[in-house]
Amino acid sequence: MDNALRELYQEVILDHSRHPRHYGAMAGASHKAEGYNPLCGDRVTVYLNLDADGRVADIAFEGKGCAISQASASMMAALLKGRTKEDAEKLMEGFLHLVRGEDAPGLSDDDRETLEVMGGISEFPMRVKCATLAWHTFRNAVEEGRMATEEGAA
Amino acid sequence: MDNALRELYQEVILDHSRHPRHYGAMAGASHKAEGYNPLCGDRVTVYLNLDADGRVADIAFEGKGCAISQASASMMAALLKGRTKEDAEKLMEGFLHLVRGEDAPGLSDDDRETLEVMGGISEFPMRVKCATLAWHTFRNAVEEGRMATEEGAA
Amino acid sequence: MTAPVKIAMPFDAEAVRARFPILSRTVYGKKLVYLDSGASAQKPDVVLDAMRDFAQSEYANVHRGVHFLSAAATDRYEAARRTVQKFLNAAREDEIVFTKGGTEAINLVAYSHLMPTIQPGDEIVLSVMEHHSNIVPWHFLRERCGAVLHWVDVADDGSLDVESLDGAIGPKTKLVAITHMSNVLGTVTPLKEIIARAHAKGVPVLADGCQGAVHEIVDVQALDIDFYVLTGHKLYGPTGIGALYARRAHLKAMRPFNGGGEMIREVMKDRITYADPPARFEAGTPPIIEAAGLGAALDWLMGLDRAAVAAHEHDLLSFAREQVSQFNWLRVIGDAPGKGAILSFEADGMHAHDLATILDREGVAVRAGHHCAQVLMERFNVTSTTRASFALYNTRADVDALVAGLAKAREVLHG
Amino acid sequence: MTAPVKIAMPFDAEAVRARFPILSRTVYGKKLVYLDSGASAQKPDVVLDAMRDFAQSEYANVHRGVHFLSAAATDRYEAARRTVQKFLNAAREDEIVFTKGGTEAINLVAYSHLMPTIQPGDEIVLSVMEHHSNIVPWHFLRERCGAVLHWVDVADDGSLDVESLDGAIGPKTKLVAITHMSNVLGTVTPLKEIIARAHAKGVPVLADGCQGAVHEIVDVQALDIDFYVLTGHKLYGPTGIGALYARRAHLKAMRPFNGGGEMIREVMKDRITYADPPARFEAGTPPIIEAAGLGAALDWLMGLDRAAVAAHEHDLLSFAREQVSQFNWLRVIGDAPGKGAILSFEADGMHAHDLATILDREGVAVRAGHHCAQVLMERFNVTSTTRASFALYNTRADVDALVAGLAKAREVLHG
């Protein structure tokens, strides 16, 4: 089999896509956003609980999509849980470089190792949007997705 | 000089275009129509007096245009004066065939001889409209150009 | 005496393939298997030659010019119009308006035919299997003029529910806008019957023939249709050109769409008059080189035995249909009787994009997504499908490659 | 230290001519002298090669496709967008919208930018030397929405009366729509000054650059312009494509024009949302092969020393201007300082069509008529002019042929 393809669909990715971590709606999320890829009609919803320090206390996602987008969302959720907003932003920058086949100097060695399985996507430029959908949605959730609270909604 | 060109701009035609016959507005015309060639912006107005028998008792034209359109209008006016509507229509049919380089079986020998100088236009398809403008305008004048009379206008 | 029997030559797909230079290329070291002609067809050498030869020997702007090249270019452009007229069997050449594509042709009808007179509450009937190009212009009329869209459903096999048309067409219906052939399901609609039902109520019909004109023989007079739309690039012609057939009486009553050169009669500071159709709807320099290409494409197509072409395409479709039925994890969407050569499907646990990516690496080009038919996706409760569409240059070997690719994809994604 | 001096190579017109296959042909046995590039320019081999090579090796529909050819075609299409961006020095590539030509680009601004908000009595300022393509769309707004057209005059030499702009722009002015270069007079307008005056009153400016972009170097950022229009076929590119530059903020606020594939976000039965610019304005399959051609044309043009090209064209113009001054029966229309390489004239007792016919027989292709500028014809009290327009591939020998042809015409028509 084609090497690029084998790298794209390696076992870790297929496993994440078949058994996505942190999957499902989250009640009482502090932040939420919906992402949509008009090219294929795929959707993803990202739920967050940001604590007082701006840390991702909890994260979940929901949606339908291709193996790449599901795996990417699942890995993202697993990786981001517990991080500060700033840390998450740095991770995302690194990830965006990585899937485009560029250097990602800001990544820690651990993160790089975890994310490296997504590097194969850089050989498939038409699929990069699939991989980045959840991440962009996460960013939207943080920046514009604050949920109405009892007070806020009054 | 190019033969086709010499035939197109032969002396008879240039003479007609420089000294058009029956040129000028006609007061009290029974029929009138305006022709317009949107390709070049040329205009021609044809005035007629149709008598009780449907005969072209008088005819005149006015307008600006290229040598071909002016000559064609001038020759047309000279030829049509005194003819019945039916005769004029036949002549026009013949003329339209001629300038397209087709057989014109309906023409009398005299008319054919007179109109033959316009035959050269058939080598210049882009200019056929110049030659036919006055004739189409004549037809419009007969068919739709009746002027309001004192009674008619009441 | 018996009528002479016309013996159809068996269709020679290999000879046809040889006319398409791109089909001999490889991708990722694999032979290209192009099954995306529904999105856009490849171009035969006759079309490429016609465009190039024209551009380098007889090109100039059309109309208005008295010089040699301008006359030659005008002749070529108007000859292409007559070729389209012949292709659709229109009564008059001035019933053919050149546009930049199928989408613009439909918009022209929306802007020029309907928009000037439509009233809030007026209705437009369309089907759930329309391409966005035959939906969005009517949504504009909804958003901007208060028109109401009436949707005709399809059955589970993708057939149009023709009976329900009668209920959908009411006294306020201003147009029935319907595809001739679905770009997802392959369904061919019974235009003659649809038109009869609509005309019985005095309602004009527009057919989106962007797919239909490629696979079916169209006779706008026999159909008695009001508007018929085609697009050049799916008909083995160039991009940048399409055509609208419209009945003369409609065209004469229609308001201009784009304004500019060619479409006017007189322009003054405070007044303007417009040219007669078709010029009225062809503002600006038209797609001249593209018209030469489209003319060549249609001449070439009409020179083939089109019944044999249709038989060949149907053979590919039924062969493919039969082959994929071996995969119990694959669900075909669209099985209407008499459907054209398009095969859309869903695969259990395999997303269309993953499938298409894996097929691509095998050299097999298919399309994945909503195919500009989101309303239809909703109808079948999917977000996307994988689509293989067949053209006259495809062969059973292409189907074999598709099937092998599908098996491979299953293996990659399901281990 | 001194800055390095850039030594411009003298412009080699013969080398450039050799790239244009059509220029070596004859008409009526005479060498073709093509002086009608103002109507449409001929195409260099690089453009014809680019289109053909692309069509026969990398063609597919753009966007939405995951397969190899679709990706390749999309890359090519988007690369062409960046080439246009570079050509106009736009800040962002998404400020470039592909259209089917210059005319459609102006209509897009009329339909999408002005029509949704214009009120009866609102004003549009334009000049009397506009091409119909920059008049008729505004007449539509007059006819349909009650807009008022305000005309800025030109002086007798064809210069724009810039002073009078201040009087023309009032509190109800919604747009100044002005040509960058007149297709009849050759006049180049002082865009920077016009824009400053309009912006001082908060009024946006559209420049019709269909001619200007061919002969002048355009920098939309330096100009600080709102809308700039170009057309492919005059820029040595193919027919069927043009482009609109529009400032991002305008594009984002603009309503869709054509509706169809590509320009939507979500289509439902009763609801629709639209894509971001530029996709929002590119409904349907775009002119893909044409984009490849336009990209090649602009890359080629930018690869030349454009200052040398301009100098060459100006040399041709002044040489021609000087040569025709020997004919006391000929009146040049348009002598504005700094004008571009277009020479329009009237001849005593010789109609433009007769002149053009005789020149044509000598192999000299010129245009005769109103040049889609009837308002300007009225201003100069003529119904038509004869126009010779020069391109980078013309030479002084072409001017000689024109002059000889004019003398000949005089002889034929005046004995």
Ligand SMILES: Cc1ncc(COP(=O)(O)O)c(C=O)c1O
């Ligand atoms: C059924 C149908 N209608 C309309 C269109 C639009 O045609 P175009 O993109 O050429 O404008 C297409 C193809 O994209 C189609 O398949």
Ligand SMILES: Cc1ncc(COP(=O)(O)O)c(C=O)c1O
């Ligand atoms: C000044 C000017 N504006 C607009 C146009 C229209 O361009 P197009 O015909 O390519 O749409 C032209 C050429 O025809 C022109 O010369």
